[in-house]
């Protein structure tokens with residue numbers, strides 16, 4: 586029976602550390618500030634945004650929220666992002682995805698100033714990760730890395746397999762594991778013999794959005810299994826991409842869904858926000 590990696594507890598630990606840091610920044614007259622833009626009334630997005638605001642409140646980060654109607658035009662949203670880019674009191678800008686269909690997502694997120702890209706979604710941020718220079722690391726992959734490290738596992742020299750190649754999770758995840766000297770393989774929907782490759786993994790990170798895609802047979806005995814998936818099962822219950830009940834009998838350690846990677850994404854967003862405020866001061 587595997588060790589359960591408790592993302593909720595680890596994220597609380599990180600939030601506690603950040604709270605201390607923010608108290609020190611405040612003593613120097615700096616209050617980190619995150620602007621959160623939510624367009625439309627998607628209920629899942631509304632819940633995430635509320636969780637982010639709560640985390641800000643707890644840590645002492647100022648949060649400013651902009652809740653716009655679903656009919657908002659691309660031009661209106663562009664104007665708001667431009668204003669927030671120029672607003673010296675704003676350290677981080679987050680445009681909650683997905684955006685309504687009349688708005689070009691890439692265009693809008695691409696407009697955010699690289700200094701305020703706390704999501705780590707911009708080409709500049711991904712490029713910095715790729716060449717190992719300073720920049721914001723994408724929150725979900727950064728959260729996965731913290732989960733692995735704070736649970737006492739090392740990455741150097743390990744066989745790391747990432748299932749999924751999305752721009753927001755799979756690709757930056759592979760780059761982060763590589764930066765930590767893992768031996769990294771990415772597998773995806775066109776991969777042949779997927780199971781053969783996942784079975785080699787000492788560290789297996791799954792981020793595809795396909796409930797129970799990874800079964801016990803796809804996992805090596807003693808692997809560390811991180812489940813980034815967020816799906817609803819037939820009863821409307823949250824579940825990951827990993828068949829938790831069976832895989833937990835084989836793995837050394839495993840993350841649950843919920844309570845695994847999700848809370849870490851928010852903790853790392855907070856971390857990036859504090860970093861943005863600290864960097865601004867150094868300029």
Ligand SMILES: Nc1nc(=O)c2c([nH]1)NC[C@@H]1CN(c3ccc(C(=O)N[C@@H](CCC(=O)O)C(=O)O)cc3)C=[N+]21
Pocket residue numbers: 632633636679680681682683704724815823842843844845846847848849850851
């Ligand atoms: N610009 C942008 N940045 C994002 O980082 C971003 C986004 N857009 N759009 C949507 C996705 C999704 N995402 C989650 C964050 C936290 C949980 C989370 O805390 N999940 C809890 C459960 C929450 C629940 O019960 O629904 C958990 O896994 O334990 C989930 C999902 C951030 N995203």
